[in-house]
Amino acid sequence: MPDTNWTTRPWHRDWLKARANALFDLFAHNAVNPNGGFHDLDAAGRPFGNIRHIHQTARMVHCFAIAAKLGRPGAETIVDHGMRYLWEGHRDRRHGGYCWSVGDDGFKDDSKQAYGHAFVMLAAADASMIGHPLAREMLSDVTDVLNIRFWDENYGAVSEEFARNWAKISAYRGQNSNMHLTEALMAAFEATGTVAYLDKANSIARLIIARHAASLDYAVAEHFDEQWKIDRSYKGSDMFRPAGTTPGHWLEWSRLMAQLWVLDERREAWMIDAAQQLFRSAINRGWDEARGGFYYTLDFSNEPAITHKIWWPVTEAIGAAAVLNALKPDPFYEHWYRKVWDFAALHFIDPANGGWYPELGDDLKPMDRFFTGKPDIYHALQACLIPLFPATGSLMRAIA
Numbered sequence: 523m524p525d526t527n528w529t530t531r532p533w534h535r536d537w538l539k540a541r542a543n544a545l546f547d548l549f550a551h552n553a554v555n556p557n558g559g560f561h562d563l564d565a566a567g568r569p570f571g572n573i574r575h576i577h578q579t580a581r582m583v584h585c586f587a588i589a590a591k592l593g594r595p596g597a598e599t600i601v602d603h604g605m606r607y608l609w610e611g612h613r614d615r616r617h618g619g620y621c622w623s624v625g626d627d628g629f630k631d632d633s634k635q636a637y638g639h640a641f642v643m644l645a646a647a648d649a650s651m652i653g654h655p656l657a658r659e660m661l662s663d664v665t666d667v668l669n670i671r672f673w674d675e676n677y678g679a680v681s682e683e684f685a686r687n688w689a690k691i692s693a694y695r696g697q698n699s700n701m702h703l704t705e706a707l708m709a710a711f712e713a714t715g716t717v718a719y720l721d722k723a724n725s726i727a728r729l730i731i732a733r734h735a736a737s738l739d740y741a742v743a744e745h746f747d748e749q750w751k752i753d754r755s756y757k758g759s760d761m762f763r764p765a766g767t768t769p770g771h772w773l774e775w776s777r778l779m780a781q782l783w784v785l786d787e788r789r790e791a792w793m794i795d796a797a798q799q800l801f802r803s804a805i806n807r808g809w810d811e812a813r814g815g816f817y818y819t820l821d822f823s824n825e826p827a828i829t830h831k832i833w834w835p836v837t838e839a840i841g842a843a844a845v846l847n848a849l850k851p852d853p854f855y856e857h858w859y860r861k862v863w864d865f866a867a868l869h870f871i872d873p874a875n876g877g878w879y880p881e882l883g884d885d886l887k888p889m890d891r892f893f894t895g896k897p898d899i900y901h902a903l904q905a906c907l908i909p910l911f912p913a914t915g916s917l918m919r920a921i922a
Contacts, residue, residue: 527847527856527859528856528859528860528863528909529844529847529848529859529909529910535909535910538906538907538910541871541902541906542903542906542907544877545876545899545902546589546597546899546903547876548563548567548876548877548896548899549563549585549898549899550586550596550600552567552568552569553569553582553899554600554603555572557572557626558574558603558606558607558611559574559604559607559624560578560579560582560607562578562894562895563877563896564894564895565875565888565896566875567877567896570895572625572626573623573624573625573630574607574611574612574623574624574625575622575623575638576621576623576624576635576638576641576642577637577638578898579607579608579611579612579645580604580608580641580642580644580645581641581645581898581899581900582604582898583601583604583605583608583645583648583649584641584644584645584648585899585900585903586598586600586604587601587645587648587649587652587918588648588907588917590652591651591652591918591921591922592921598652598654601649601654602654605645605646605649605654605656605660607624608620608642608646608660609656609660611624612624612642613663614629614632614634614686617688618667618671618688619634619639619667619671619684619688620634620638620639620642620664620667621633621634621686622634622635622638629686632685632686633684633685633686633691634683634684635682635683635699636672636680636681636682636683636696636699636700636703637698637699637702639664639667639672639703640668640702640705640706641702642664643661643664643665643668643703643706643707643709643710644702644705644706644709646658646660646661646664646710647661647706647709647713647918648713648918650713650714651712651918661710661713661714665710668680668703671684671688673722677729677749677750678722678726678728678729679695679700679725679726679730679750680699680700680703680726681695682694682695682696682699693747693748694746694747694748694756695746695747695748695750696744696745696763697730697734697742697743697745697746697771698744698762698763698771700726701726701730701771701774701775703723703726704778704782705778705916707719707720707722707726708720708723708778708785708915708916709916709918711723711785712785712915712918712919720782720785720786723782724782724786727778727779727782729750730742730775731775731779731796731800732796735775735796736796738767739803740772740796740799740800740802740803741772741803741807741820741824742767742768742771742775742800743767744756744764744766744768744771745758745765754822760828760892761892761893764818764819764828765819765821765827766819766820766821766822766827767819767820767822767824768819768820768835769804769807769809769816769819769835770808770818770834770838772800772801772803772804772808773801773804773816773835773838773839773841774838774842775796775797776797776798776800776801776838776842776846777797777841777842777845777846777908779794779797779800780793780794780797780842780846780913781845781915781916783797784849784913784914784915785915794849797846798846798850800842801842801843801855802854804816804835804839805839805858807820807824808835810826810829810831813831813884813886814865814886815831815836815865815869815886816831816832816835816836816839817829817831818831818832829884830881830882830883830884830891830892831881831882832880832881833866833870833878833879833880833897833902834897834901836862836865836870836905837866837901837902837904837905838905839858839862840863840866840905840909841904841909843855843856843858843859843862844859844908844909844913845908847859848912848913849913859909866878866905869882869886870882872888872896877897877902878896878902880893880894880895880897881893904917
């Protein structure tokens, strides 16, 4: 049985802070694009390309709002840089909403994605908590867009995607965009105290987790039709919409369900129970016992489908284990917190160039199949910071 938790040990806490600061340094000094928004980074951490995707812009705002809350010099300037690009670059002044990607000469992909709008809400909510002058207007704007264009009251969740003029693109419904909207809605509730945000987060969780994941013994189905029936035959992009199920999302939902349980004054038992079930299901079915790491995807028989190891499921396991161990102490969570950090430290953290490798092959060597260069800061940073603060809500709330 573990003795004292790593998260209570000064040396481990200092190590986490050092890893977080290394990520802040890498992205603060290399990712800021002087023409607006942020660069992608190559394997050496150098900027490349000029296409700015909305989730990356918004995630940089989210992460550096956290940095500002912590007291990191220069962070508010980076938040301002990102917020102005969301408002002046990604926002569609003609039709409303926010477009998926932008280049130096205008929109590259002008579709309106629920996934992207979720991150705009997250950025605006976080920026409002450090007093950014655009934040309240942006939060109000993106809230209206989500309510009017995306929210489907019949199912209590959002539709997926529209053309620039709001013409329907497809009947596809996805859990990933709704999961990140749950995260953003909780942040908006923390920023404003408006219970309607929390009610929508609760509604999404009931659909995706209480209804569907529970029916699959706490595997999270990814893809649905327009009536929110599971589409087991769906085959989309291996990067963003892979077939089957993705254990990393079970882990992400585990942490979010624990957070929802904390924020909702009703403290409904199913929420924290689901958080624990999702974590154990991901460990039992998704962890590669032979080589370590989480399989990227499983089929509906819970057999490995894409066996490559991606960085973000590992980070989500760390965050979920830390939160669950704080709320429902159990040596099981401490054991897996240590085991997953062991794997990440030895295989994913790049000691030469900083940041994390995005992807490992079956031989656990870095490779580029789905991702190139250094992935954005969002997942890895949260893995480093969540264990340092009380499990009282989001990082912004816990730091405050």
